[in-house]
Amino acid sequence: MPQEFAIVDLFAGPGGLGEGFSQAGRNDDAPMKIHLSVEMDFHAVQTLRLRAFLRSFDEFPQEYYDALNKGKAFPDWRELYPANWKLAEKEVRQRVLGNEGVFNELAVELDRARDEYCGNTILIGGPPCQAYSLVGRARNKGKADYVPEKDARHYLYREYVRILDRLRPAAFVMENVKGMLSSKVDGGGIFSRVLDDLEAAGDGYRLLPLAQTAPADGGRAEARDFLIRSEDHGIPQARHRVIILGIRNDLAGKLVLDGPVLGSRQPPVTVGDAISGMGELRSGLSRKDETNAWQEVVRAQASAIAEADEIAEDIRALARSIAGANDFPCLRSSSTRSAMSLSSNLLQEWFSDERLHSTLQHETRGHIPEDLGRYMFSAAFTRSFGRAPKLMEFPEFLQPAHKNRGSGHFADRFRTQDANRPSTTVTSHISKDGHYFIHPDPKQCRSLTVREAARLQTFPDNYWFCGPRTKQYHQVGNAVPPYLAFQIGVAVRQLLS
Structure with missing residues (x-):
């Protein structure tokens, strides 16, 4: 034995x-x-x-x-x-x-x-x-x-x-x-x-x-x-x-x-593979968090990006489509789940639990309106160029009002996780804000949820993190x-x- x-x-x-x-x-x-x-x-x-x-x-x-x-x-x-x-x-x-x-x-x-x-x-x-x-x-x-x-x-x-x-x-x-x-x-x-x-x-x-x-x-x-x-x-x-x-x-x-x-x-597993099967969500607003208000902010930010001459045309075209869209996600949290699309059967089996019928801890953060525009631009840029933009590549109207923004120390301040490759390192900093962990879909204008971050860390879907959401993020990142x-x-x- x-x-x-x-x-x-x-x-x-x-x-x-x-x-x-x-x-x-x-x-x-x-x-x-x-x-x-x-x-x-x-x-x-x-x-x-x-x-x-x-x-x-x-x-x-x-x-x-x-x-x-x-x-x-x-x-x-x-x-x-x-x-x-x-x-x-x-x-x-x-x-x-x-x-x-x-x-x-x-x-x-x-x-x-x-x-x-x-x-x-x-x-x-x-x-x-x-x-x-x-x-x-x-x-x-x-x-x-x-x-x-x-x-x-x-x-x-x-x-x-x-x-x-x-x-x-x-x-x-x-x-x-x-x-x-x-x-x-x-x-x-x-x-x-x-x-x-x-x-x-x-x-x-x-x-x-x-x-x-x-x-x-x-x-x-x-x-x-x-x-x-x-x-x-x-x-x-x-x-x-x-x-x-x-x-x-x-x-x-x-x-x-x-x-x-x-x-x-x-073989490599991508972000898009890992977070598949979870419902689309809208980001939250730090103030007046209502669906209609959120959609107005998204349309306004998309219109501003679409009208900016200094932005690449394919990004502007994507922004125009978002500004005119009628199929925005309406929910900030979702427990629905559908089939994953992982090429690795072993990893898919690792995540799955046939007794679990819901997606756990899949709820978005609230963001200020300006960050919704930054997230949208960063995600659109990443989709077009295969990398997240440096801060200097953001248009002036999306630049944060930080005195030290030109120091070069915050060049990667807003970083989208590319759907077509593995993510960057998930760290405990994800508990502070979502700027380094932007969702790859420009329309959702948000950072990753706890469950999406947990997927990138390969926690099984039935793994429950105790405590408030900030503490959940911190645990996942550590x-x-x-x-x-x-x-x-x-x-x-x-x-x-």
Whole structure:
């Protein structure tokens, strides 16, 4: 009988890595299940706990689908299924890794997992990335008193290493932003220190790249080899992340690797593919949000674009057709769903759930009238030229009234996601505004909904994000694509077999 592996998920966010590994672990020939998830954000913890509760059943309970399909609130799970809810509360812990006393508390659970599963554990997670990301570093440079060496976020990976050292799992997977490769502290690169610490933790680990062939001599791969391009693995998003796989030394010596751990590349999946099957929506208005008022604003913005001589004729022609249209979308939210048009049957199956008859969390934001014109122009430009326009390419009447608009720092301020290619990286910034995530249809004049962003991140359609909409966006943007995590989970479990 195959040995079951227990998963410990650190800095879990809304559960992208955990969802993928859990789905991979449902295979009877290679079982894995989450033993412990640790996350600090309250709403992400609620999301994790709900998903942990659902996974405690062989099939999700009917009451879950009754609520989703009818748009009603969930029942009191604690009262309805007390034993299952208690298991979920035990599995998911709201803790701040690095805070005093947290490690000692978790150490008890880590020791229990290691002993109960006879060392057959897997550690996954991604320490917070704000100190490493290119955007975060640019923001920090603008702070007069910022000292990288005093930024504790640079060293949160050590909490991961500390737990790795205690748990001594058979394997670990650590994810972080591309900027970690070039981030420097104390005059040196942080990434080489991370690799040294991971390699030396516990009983020692062999570090493997996922998308490149590991060195035949057993040595360490080049830093750039740990970079994963998600779009190469069937993800509808150009998300480039550092992902390090470690195999414990007593197991690594038995490995025979004749190619990349993740295998060959997959055909690209586009934005248009990923968000197909969801109803058209209109954007909202920040004031006087009524359908007729919205249509008047859209027509006025379209007419202004159509009459602007400095705009390309094909964009103006599209604007004229929008100005004269009578078939505008009227709803800001929709639960209707139709068949997807994905060329990847595996990914389509990943999204789908035959018991789910509605589209979840598919509701638009409200925008100011000027932004509706900017969104329309950007989407029309992208449709015509295959790329989003730079800010300097917007006509003057659509330019934002920002004093620093000419600085060049905001050239990509309004960015449409091209329907014909994978999206740009979905980040937590999507929770602040939709300017970087404009829907490809010029007539809808809006940013992506939570569910559309979740599709680009490959969350299954039955995945519910807890909290207000802003928090839902934040969770989606902070996650590892679950379908990528599923592929990693399958590959890791095969190596351990």
